[in-house]
Amino acid sequence: MVEEGAVQRSLFQGGSLRVDLEADGIAVVVFDRPGESVNKFDSQTVAELAAAAAAIATDQSVRGVLVTSGKSVFIVGADIFEFVSQFSQPQSAIRTHVSKQNEAFSAFANLPVPTATLINGLALGGGFEMALATDARILSAHAQVGLPEVSLGLFPGFGGTVRLPRLVGHGNAIDWICSGRQQNSARALAVGAVDEVVAPDALLEAGYARLRGMIESGDWRQKRIKRGGPFDLDPAAASAARSKLARTAALQPAAMAAVELLDRAAGIEVGPALELEASAFAQIARTQAASAMIQLFVNDQQLRKRARAYARAARRVERAAVLGAGIMGGGIAFTSASRGVPIVMKDIAQKQLDAGMAEADRLLGRQVETKRLTGEQAREVRQAIDPTLDYQRFNAVQVVVEAVVENLEVKKRVLAEVERHVHPETIIASNTSSLSISALAQSLERPENFAGMHFFNPVPAMPLVEIIRGPQTGDDAVATVVAYASMMGKTPVVVRECPGFLVNRILTPYMFGFLRAVADGADYQQVDHVMEEFGWPMGPAHLQDVIGMDTLDHVLEVISAGYPARMRMDFPNGVRALVEKNRLGQKSGSGWYRYESDASGKRLKLADPALEPILGTLRAKGRGAITDTEILNRLMLPLMLEAVLCLSERIVETPAEVDSSLVLGLGFPRHVGGPLKYIDWLGAAEVVRLCDSLSFLGPLYAPPTLLRENARKGISFYPSGSAA
Numbered sequence: 001m002v003e004e005g006a007v008q009r010s011l012f013q014g015g016s017l018r019v020d021l022e023a024d025g026i027a028v029v030v031f032d033r034p035g036e037s038v039n040k041f042d043s044q045t046v047a048e049l050a051a052a053a054a055a056i057a058t059d060q061s062v063r064g065v066l067v068t069s070g071k072s073v074f075i076v077g078a079d080i081f082e083f084v085s086q087f088s089q090p091q092s093a094i095r096t097h098v099s100k101q102n103e104a105f106s107a108f109a110n111l112p113v114p115t116a117t118l119i120n121g122l123a124l125g126g127g128f129e130m131a132l133a134t135d136a137r138i139l140s141a142h143a144q145v146g147l148p149e150v151s152l153g154l155f156p157g158f159g160g161t162v163r164l165p166r167l168v169g170h171g172n173a174i175d176w177i178c179s180g181r182q183q184n185s186a187r188a189l190a191v192g193a194v195d196e197v198v199a200p201d202a203l204l205e206a207g208y209a210r211l212r213g214m215i216e217s218g219d220w221r222q223k224r225i226k227r228g229g230p231f232d233l234d235p236a237a238a239s240a241a242r243s244k245l246a247r248t249a250a251l252q253p254a255a256m257a258a259v260e261l262l263d264r265a266a267g268i269e270v271g272p273a274l275e276l277e278a279s280a281f282a283q284i285a286r287t288q289a290a291s292a293m294i295q296l297f298v299n300d301q302q303l304r305k306r307a308r309a310y311a312r313a314a315r316r317v318e319r320a321a322v323l324g325a326g327i328m329g330g331g332i333a334f335t336s337a338s339r340g341v342p343i344v345m346k347d348i349a350q351k352q353l354d355a356g357m358a359e360a361d362r363l364l365g366r367q368v369e370t371k372r373l374t375g376e377q378a379r380e381v382r383q384a385i386d387p388t389l390d391y392q393r394f395n396a397v398q399v400v401v402e403a404v405v406e407n408l409e410v411k412k413r414v415l416a417e418v419e420r421h422v423h424p425e426t427i428i429a430s431n432t433s434s435l436s437i438s439a440l441a442q443s444l445e446r447p448e449n450f451a452g453m454h455f456f457n458p459v460p461a462m463p464l465v466e467i468i469r470g471p472q473t474g475d476d477a478v479a480t481v482v483a484y485a486s487m488m489g490k491t492p493v494v495v496r497e498c499p500g501f502l503v504n505r506i507l508t509p510y511m512f513g514f515l516r517a518v519a520d521g522a523d524y525q526q527v528d529h530v531m532e533e534f535g536w537p538m539g540p541a542h543l544q545d546v547i548g549m550d551t552l553d554h555v556l557e558v559i560s561a562g563y564p565a566r567m568r569m570d571f572p573n574g575v576r577a578l579v580e581k582n583r584l585g586q587k588s589g590s591g592w593y594r595y596e597s598d599a600s601g602k603r604l605k606l607a608d609p610a611l612e613p614i615l616g617t618l619r620a621k622g623r624g625a626i627t628d629t630e631i632l633n634r635l636m637l638p639l640m641l642e643a644v645l646c647l648s649e650r651i652v653e654t655p656a657e658v659d660s661s662l663v664l665g666l667g668f669p670r671h672v673g674g675p676l677k678y679i680d681w682l683g684a685a686e687v688v689r690l691c692d693s694l695s696f697l698g699p700l701y702a703p704p705t706l707l708r709e710n711a712r713k714g715i716s717f718y719p720s721g722s723a724a
């Protein structure tokens with residue numbers, strides 16, 4: 001973007017940035033890595049920053065420095081792919097590395113001339129910390145800044161915890177660092193994180209003007225000295241942050257550690273404060289949360305790459321259709337239309353169509369209320385849903401998603417019927433949650449054009465879609481539904497057909513673990529508590545109440561029938577017992593818990609004495625104390641082992657697909673990173689030892705060959721030394 005002044009000579013030329021000296025003594029630093037769409041701070045860029053600072057510092061003709069970007073963003077942050085290998089080093093090595101990197105930022109911050117940053121687009125993490133290391137910041141009105149490190153289980157480590165509070169005050173710094181939120185220009189200006197906000201096309205001029213003003217007045221010196229000293233504590237803000245973070249700090253310690261760090265660094269100068277930051281950062285970089293959340297980021301990139309590779313072979317999807325306007329069909333229609341793919345929604349009942357459209361109206365209304373859509377945009381989305389009772393417009397769609405009732409015979413009939421009404425190249429996908437894709441395909445003339453497309457409920461909110469490849473499913477069909485799922489804003493994961501597919505298959509042994517623990521005398525509330533402490537959004541009893549006991553009973557039966565050697569319900573089945581008493585969960589007002597609404601309509605989850613007699617019939621040996629640790633192992637180990645089996649049977653190809661699917665589809669705790677990452681964290685040998693200690697619980701606790709081999713050879717699922 002920098003064009004203005006006449007370049008006199010080059011002061012520095014690196015691979016990611018250059019420094020040009022202009023005729024009037026202004027050195028312009030341009031971050032612009034060739035062949036990349038964004039700028040980021042990898043080790044090489046940091047080294048170049050140090051070299052650039054040295055070149056500027058030693059050139060007597062430089063009077064001021066302007067930092068800019070040659071991309072549409074400023075700098076999006078550190079190179080997260082490098083973290084994986086860096087953070088597998090011992091803590092002391094990480095500390096040394098971070099301190100060394102900080103020297104580059106400090107060299108820049110200590111240049112003997114005034115410095116200003118022009119933030120033209122996103123400046124996040126290390127990118128924003130770069131801007132903080134200069135004397136002034138001028139922000140384009142459309143740009144955003146922020147320190148999102150907590151989403152990776154970290155806090156800023158390039159001086160952000162030191163320089164931000166000295167600029168915006170203790171309270172604002174806590175808020176920015178602990179929330180990780182991106183901040184718009186108005187907010188950035190209001191707290192003083194930037195000096196000026198200007199229209200995008202006025203940025204350059206404003207930058208030169210400000211820098212020239214600073215060179216002339218020399219007032220930057222005073223400000224710099226002040227910002228190099230201590231800052232005032234805001235004890236109320238720190239204590240509010242502590243109470244807010246208290247619940248999550250044990251599992252995700254980064255934000256709390258940042259609060260502590262700020263407290264300790266408030267009374268000292270910038271130099272020693274940077275040392276404290278480096279030490280604390282090295283400690284936090286070695287936590288389970290950082291390791292897991294960084295890996296999840298890397299996994300997410302891998303999944304996107306795979307989806308893009310599939311999509312290259314996809315047929316164009318311009319129009320879709322969905323069969324069934326129920327909970328799932330309605331959600332699919334809304335999501336497709338919202339994402340720009342018009343959709344025909346067919347049902348056999350007008351009442352259902354009306355209900356489907358009413359749900360779309362409700363969701364659109366909410367988006368208009370929260371200003372995510374204008375009224376006009378909402379009307380356009382609504383018009384892109386075409387409710388119908390017949391197949392008339394099915395000849396013009398490229399994909400049909402079947403979402404009628406979960407019944408093999410009904411689905412087979414409906415699929416055969418729809419196949420007669422679509423173009424021979426149209427791909428048909430079933431959103432079945434438990435039926436066999438091969439069995440459904442038997443009803444079709446063109447099984448190669450058929451795949452599973454398993455959405456999660458509620459469709460608009462849930463990011464994962466399992467794409468099920470049956471034995472007859474063609475590559476075209478897989479590619480096309482992957483592309484369609486991506487167009488809907490979802491993360492598609494291609495799964496080879498097996499009972500339960502990937503996510504529900506892995507969930508089933510966990511549910512078995514829970515039901516067996518209850519049958520062995522565990523208190524279901526204690527189990528919920530233990531699993532919630534581990535980080536699950538809700539414990540298994542609560543989850544079963546949400547799913548609905550009848551639905552779950554059916555799903556457990558179908559999936560376990562597919563794995564008769566391992567998934568044997570050879571203990572009293574609590575789900576079945578609740579179904580028999582018509583305690584179906586939230587939908588019937590009681591399941592494991594009893595549900596009531598309070599005066600404001602909020603749903604309350606209550607313990608129910610009426611459950612006791614049912615529990616009595618389940619517990620063959622009466623109520624027995626099982627420790628929290630044993631509960632955790634009884635539930636988590638079978639889930640982890642099923643995940644290993646899915647990988648070794650190549651139901652999916654990579655650990656990334658297993659782990660991210662569980663996080664996105666089930667809410668598996670992010671700070672643990674997924675079942676395979678969890679095994680890596682504990683160590684395969686330790687997991688085998690835990691399994692062996694519970695071998696009396698049967699085959700669900702028997703470590704698969706792959707795990708035993710990994711334990712013997714000391715191998716992990718993820719290569720700890722590289723991010724690929």
Ligand code: NAD
Nearest residue numbers: 324325326327328329347348352403404405406432433457
């Ligand atoms: P639902 O009962 O809410 O909706 C089913 C709809 O299909 C009804 O509106 C019904 O009128 C309609 N229908 C029945 N026969 C039809 C036909 N011949 N042509 C067109 N429409 C017909 O069910 P749902 O919860 O939306 O589930 C639909 C499918 O999605 C099932 O296979 C289910 O297993 C699967 N699924 C459900 C969930 C969930 O949580 N609800 C999650 C994943 C997958």
